[in-house]
């Protein structure tokens with residue numbers, strides 16, 4: 001039976017990491033996967049996380065199962081981070097949250113819950129979007145449509161096209177929105193654009209599904225939630241899949257959450273019972289460690305402010321790398337305008353490099369970026385910058 005199984009294509013992002021690991025060249029650079037690197041090129045454990053783990057080691061007294069929805073205290077602090085503690089959604093108990101394995105697990109739970117329990121069978125995703133979105137939603141049997149988002153000529157968003165495409169969506173269709181730090185373009189909506197999207201969702205009865213994987217990597221923890229809060233102020237029903245992989249550096253703990261918002265406390269309680277049923281049929285209940293770290297940090301004023309300062313340091317280092325990247329390309333003699341890169345948000349930049357140029361970077365210069373031309377700026381350092389920019393200058397010449 002198994003001999004009939006076709007070989008799966010390599011994953012566009014993680015497959016690149018495998019190829020990178022197998023590369024024996026010494027000056028190789030991996031700017032494929034979205035992992036934060038510090039100036040020394042390593043991905044450290046945050047000090048706030050280490051301190052929380054020390055606290056947990058001293059106090060944790062059982063490894064008994066969690067409930068289906070995970071650590072209760074964690075689910076509360078997730079809502080406060082997403083909406084702000086005083087938001088009416090939180091105060092009126094219109095949201096319920098379940099801890100889930102990373103942003104990916106949260107998206108998958110949200111999608112399966114929708115397919116099994118609602119009329120929503122189609123999801124609109126931006127073109128381009130994170131490479132795994134289609135895979136996750138197809139696995140949950142959602143149909144996929146795309147809305148235009150990016151203008152390759154201006155290296156900016158194409159908001160009119162986004163609105164025009166979404167105006168074709170039917171009542172009950174889902175709209176996937178990147179809360180901030182759009183992956184792969186690094187281009188986000190502004191306040192009035194968010195309001196226009198919220199109004200459109202309300203008018204056409206579309207259901208927003210937020211993918212919120214980079215809170216705090218754009219401008220700040222609250223600033224980055226602006227879009228989500230505008231939509232939650234306008235639209236009665238939505239879902240959020242958030243991740244703490246990046247902003248707490250908890251990549252391998254697989255910690256995120258799925259939050260369901262409905263128009264009343266009663267509706268959300270009833271619908272959420274089906275989110276729990278979806279989880280029970282997948283992995284029964286989540287692992288505890290990541291959630292305990294996050295809730296320990298956020299419940300402690302000292303640890304919270306240490307975390308915020310560590311997050312700020314990561315955000316500011318990436319912003320510096322953006323400017324340095326643009327300057328170093330210029331210094332290497334590149335005449336093409338790359339200044340748009342310093343205006344983008346978050347870990348990624350959509351460079352505009354072609355598939356052929358990306359292949360040449362890998363084959364001839366051992367610089368690995370995703371085929372779409374997406375570069376992880378978070379993997380750049382002062383040390384590897386000259387190597388990267390020299391290679392790009394060569395493929396552009």
Ligand code: PMP
Nearest residue numbers: 102103104130183211213243245
């Ligand atoms: N959504 C987006 C847009 C992402 O970039 C990522 C991570 N690359 C995720 C979701 C998934 O995050 P996690 O690793 O927590 O599953």
